[in-house]
Structures are given as C-alpha cells and as structure tokens.
Amino acid sequence: MTRFATRAVMAAAFVAVGFGASSPAFAGKDLDAIKARGTLVCGVNTGLAGFSAADSQGKWTGLDVDYCRALAAAILGDANKVR
Numbered sequence: 001m002t003r004f005a006t007r008a009v010m011a012a013a014f015v016a017v018g019f020g021a022s023s024p025a026f027a028g029k030d031l032d033a034i035k036a037r038g039t040l041v042c043g044v045n046t047g048l049a050g051f052s053a054a055d056s057q058g059k060w061t062g063l064d065v066d067y068c069r070a071l072a073a074a075i076l077g078d079a080n081k082v083r
Contacts, residue, residue, distance in 0.1 A: 042068035
C-alpha cells in the first residue's frame, strides 16, 4: 500500500469515528427514573485507596465519589443529590 493510500484510509477511519462519536445519546427510562427520584444512586469501590472512603464525620471522598457528584450535578443540577 502506498503512503497516500495509507493516509487516506487513516483519514477515513478518523472521520468515521468522529461521526460516530458525535451522534446523540438517548438515556431514556434510566435518566427519567433518576430525575423522578431526585437523587443519583451510585455504587463505589471501598476496597481501593483513593477511590472512596468515609471520614470520621461520614463525608465521602475519593475519585468514585467525585465522579458520582459530577454526574449528579450534570443530571440534577446539584452535586449533593447523591446516595
């Protein structure tokens, strides 16, 4: 395969991926249930340091917890609406 053909194939692949990544996402009934409930219920990993842990006051911190709070903020408009 020539350099031009290789580059053309790679360019076509990048364009195809770009169109696939830009298509709309439909959450449907799951997103509707979260909004109706008013809280996002997240499961976190308590077995790995840095992912989630509760401090002495019961406040959760860590990467998993931060991710859940970011999702709650995006979906519900409030990062504290997490259980």
